Amino acid sequence: MKKPITIIKVGGKIVEERESLLALLDRFSAVEGNKVLIHGGGRSATKIAEKLGIESRMIDGRRVTDEATLQVVTMVYGGLVNKNIVAGLQARGTNALGLTGADCNIVHAHKRPVKDIDWGFVGDVDGADGKMLAALIEQGIVPVVAPLTHDGNGNMLNINADTMAAETAKALAPYFDVTLTYCFEFPGVMRNPDDASSVIPLITPDTYCALKEDGTVSGGMIPKLDNAFNALAGGVTKVIITRADAIDGKQGTHIVQ
Amino acid sequence: MKKPITIIKVGGKIVEERESLLALLDRFSAVEGNKVLIHGGGRSATKIAEKLGIESRMIDGRRVTDEATLQVVTMVYGGLVNKNIVAGLQARGTNALGLTGADCNIVHAHKRPVKDIDWGFVGDVDGADGKMLAALIEQGIVPVVAPLTHDGNGNMLNINADTMAAETAKALAPYFDVTLTYCFEFPGVMRNPDDASSVIPLITPDTYCALKEDGTVSGGMIPKLDNAFNALAGGVTKVIITRADAIDGKQGTHIVQ
Numbered sequence: 001m002k003k004p005i006t007i008i009k010v011g012g013k014i015v016e017e018r019e020s021l022l023a024l025l026d027r028f029s030a031v032e033g034n035k036v037l038i039h040g041g042g043r044s045a046t047k048i049a050e051k052l053g054i055e056s057r058m059i060d061g062r063r064v065t066d067e068a069t070l071q072v073v074t075m076v077y078g079g080l081v082n083k084n085i086v087a088g089l090q091a092r093g094t095n096a097l098g099l100t101g102a103d104c105n106i107v108h109a110h111k112r113p114v115k116d117i118d119w120g121f122v123g124d125v126d127g128a129d130g131k132m133l134a135a136l137i138e139q140g141i142v143p144v145v146a147p148l149t150h151d152g153n154g155n156m157l158n159i160n161a162d163t164m165a166a167e168t169a170k171a172l173a174p175y176f177d178v179t180l181t182y183c184f185e186f187p188g189v190m191r192n193p194d195d196a197s198s199v200i201p202l203i204t205p206d207t208y209c210a211l212k213e214d215g216t217v218s219g220g221m222i223p224k225l226d227n228a229f230n231a232l233a234g235g236v237t238k239v240i241i242t243r244a245d246a247i248d249g250k251q252g253t254h255i256v257q
Numbered sequence: 258m259k260k261p262i263t264i265i266k267v268g269g270k271i272v273e274e275r276e277s278l279l280a281l282l283d284r285f286s287a288v289e290g291n292k293v294l295i296h297g298g299g300r301s302a303t304k305i306a307e308k309l310g311i312e313s314r315m316i317d318g319r320r321v322t323d324e325a326t327l328q329v330v331t332m333v334y335g336g337l338v339n340k341n342i343v344a345g346l347q348a349r350g351t352n353a354l355g356l357t358g359a360d361c362n363i364v365h366a367h368k369r370p371v372k373d374i375d376w377g378f379v380g381d382v383d384g385a386d387g388k389m390l391a392a393l394i395e396q397g398i399v400p401v402v403a404p405l406t407h408d409g410n411g412n413m414l415n416i417n418a419d420t421m422a423a424e425t426a427k428a429l430a431p432y433f434d435v436t437l438t439y440c441f442e443f444p445g446v447m448r449n450p451d452d453a454s455s456v457i458p459l460i461t462p463d464t465y466c467a468l469k470e471d472g473t474v475s476g477g478m479i480p481k482l483d484n485a486f487n488a489l490a491g492g493v494t495k496v497i498i499t500r501a502d503a504i505d506g507k508q509g510t511h512i513v514q
Contacts, residue, residue, distance in 0.1 A: 048332075052308050071337060075305075078355075079336020080328060083405065083413055087359045091411035097360045098335075102343045104354050104398060132396075139392060141361060148340065154348035156340055 005034040005137065005176035006249065009165035010183045012042015014244045015081055021088065027247055029092035034137050034176060037096075038145045038168060039085060040161035041077035045069075048076055065120040065158040074156050077146040085144050097141045101125075101149025102156060104132045107167060109149045109157050123149055123157030125164070130171030137176075162224075166231045173235030180236050181252075182224065183244040188253035189225070191216055203255045205229065228255045262291040262394065262433035263506065266422035267440045269299015271501045272338055278345065284504055286349035291394050291433060294353075295402045295425060296342060297418035298334035302326075305333055322377040322415040331413050334403040342401050354398045358382075358406025359413060361389045364424060366406045366414050380406055380414030382421070387428030394433075419481070423488045430492030437493050438509075439481065440501040445510035446482070448473055460512045462486065485512045 008028060014020045028037055045063070046056045049072045057064040065073060082098040089096035101107025109123035136143060145168060147161035162182065169180040188199035189211075203211065208225060211217040217225060228239035232255065242252025265285060271277045285294055302320070303313045306329045314321040322330065339355040346353035358364025366380035393400060402425060404418035419439065426437040445456035446468075460468065465482060468474040474482060485496035489512065499509025 048309070051310070052305070074340050075332035075336040077336070078340045079332040079334070083331050083335045083357055083359060086357070087407040087413050088411045090359055090362050090407055091409060095362055098357070100340055100343070100355070102340060102347055102353075102355075105347050105352055135396060139389075150344040150347055152348060154345045156344050 002175065002177040003034060004179065005036065005172060006031050006179050006181065007036045007038065007165060007169045007172070008181045008183065008247055009038040009161060010040065010244055011161070012040035012044065012081070014183065015039045015085060016042055016044040020244065021085070024244055025085070025088040025092055027245065029089060029094045031247065036137070036143045036145065036168060036172070037085065038147070038161060038165040039077075039081060040147060041073055041081060044081065045073050045076040048072055059117060062119075062122075062160065063158060064117070065122050067121065070121040070156060070158060073158050074148060078148050078156075082144060082146040089142065089144065094142050095140055096144045097136065098144045098146065100146045100156070101128070101159065101164070104136075105129060106133055107149040107159070107164070109151060109159065111151050111155070111157060121155060121157050123151065123159050125149070125159060125167045128167045128171030130173070130175055133168070134172060134175035162227055166227055166234070169231050169236045170234030173237075178236045179238045179240060179249060180228075180231050181240040181242060181247055181249070182228070183242060183247065184224075185243065187243050187246060187251065188241055189217065189221060200253050203253060205257060225255065229257075232257045259432065259434040260291060261436065262293065262429060263288050263436050263438065264293045264295065264422060264426045264429070265438045265440065265504055266295040266418060267297065267501055268418070269297035269301065269338070271440065272296045272342060273299055273301040277501065278342070281501055282342070282345040282349055284502065286346060286351045288504065293394070293400045293402065293425060293429070294342065295404070295418060295422040296334075296338060297404055298330055298338060301338065302330050302333040305329055316374060319376075319379075319417065320415060321374070322379050324378070327378040327413060327415060330415050331405060335405050335413075339401060339403045346399065346401065351399050352397055353401045354393065355401045355403065357403045357413070358385070358416065358421070361393075362386060363390055364406040364416070364421070366408060366416065368408050368412070368414060378412060378414050380408065380416050382406070382416060382424045385424045385428030387430070387432055390425070391429060391432035394429075419484055423484055423491070426488050426493045427491030435493045436495045436497060436506060437485075437488050438497040438499060438504055438506070439485070440499060440504065441481075442500065444500050444503060444508065445498055446474065446478060457510050460510060462514060482512065486514075489514045
């Protein structure tokens with residue numbers, strides 16, 4: 001039987017505000033057993049880019065990454081955000097190791113081909129080296145992964161953090177019994193967005209179809225859930241969608257095959 | 258018999274200029290066997306601080322690191338410089354892992370106590386965890402170390418890169434036969450700074466005394482050589498002082514006990 005591992009993805013908003021970051025570090029440190037933290041970058045990159053006189057261009061909430069912007073996200077996600085999380089976890093006795101996908105060549109990607117939009121140095125992931133990551137985790141290391149990797153030609157690439165989490169989870173699935181938790185601003189997938197008690201506790205492929213058909217799940221929740229089912233298809237045991245203050249593995253919406 | 262390892266320290270100037278960085282990456286990739294690269298940060302942090310409206314304060318060439326400056330060096334050294342080196346080495350088939358001393362809790366340090374000068378978040382190193390680092394290296398990983406660590410209380414600290422290199426070398430000495438190479442702008446310790454052919458090929462404790470007494474070695478070379486003998490006293494086999502274009506282990510000044 002494979003050992004369990006918990007992979008938690010948190011957005012940039014959580015990790016860039018001191019209070020919510022500290023609360024997350026406390027909660028993540030309390031998660032028992034093997035674990036991985038994947039973090040977003042978010043608005044801190046926009047703020048720093050602005051001060052450096054670099055214009056941030058977003059399309060559908062995603063960052064167009066020209067060369068100057070790549071430098072900013074490499075600094076902010078790979079340096080500032082990642083290392084402050086590492087230092088905070090070390091202070092809590094969690095033996096964190098900050099990584100991008102370039103480190104140990106863990107995540108393989110290529111620059112997104114230009115079609116209608118030139119995304120610049122944005123990467124599409126080809127795969128991840130679960131063996132190397134699993135070996136690090138077996139040594140008691142807790143990887144803290146920034147949403148960046150490289151193209152194999154010496155360039156860093158900006159990666160969507162949700163994708164980074166799903167790919168990391170799939171890569172670890174041959175070695176561990178993986179639970180992938182996506183934190184967002186709501187307590188789970190809700191029947192009524194205004195009613196916190198309307199969280200749907202369990203979604204399976206069958207109930208997902210029904211929820212889409214009757215319109216309960218729509219808009220931005222669809223790519224999130226498609227992403228979750230993609231991870232399950234890749235060998236992940238369970239995906240949880242929950243709030244960052246509810247990462248004990250019991251709350252939120254649990255998605256299984 | 259312990260396996261050999263080569264630890265190379267390069268200054269910020271080498272890694273922040275594209276041409277000299279690429280040349281270094283080629284040469285470092287060509288170094289055979291186990292190896293570690295320690296890099297400085299240098300002027301790129303000053304430039305970015307300036308653009309962000311943060312004043313850089315240097316005393317005797319060392320950076321006073323207030324909270325805003327700490328953020329800049331964490332971004333620039335730990336993110337921009339470190340990850341670009343990692344991506345560049347990966348492109349050359351060298352399985353680099355970018356680290357600060359906070360990652361895997363490798364380097365233990367404390368904030369320098371305030372005496373005449375308040376250095377801010379500058380760290381004095383207490384020791385390094387050679388066991389963890391050796392385990393990573395045994396897996397075929399090539400650590401690329403930024404001159405940063407943490408204080409154990411959640412804060413990052415700015416560390417002198419020469420010190421980082423010496424402490425890393427000493428920590429690895431129980432596990433490897435360590436050669437520590439410091440790259441600087443001259444081809445070695447020279448009898449006559451204007452004559453490249455006057456490099457002193459070998460310095461031992463005895464000849465070091467004589468060189469100091471007759472004034473051949475003076476000024477800034479004395480702390481450099483004291484640092485080298487400190488590393489040797491800590492179990493390092495050999496220290497080499499050379500230029501970044503001469504890291505084949507044969508050139509420069511070799512310092513042994």
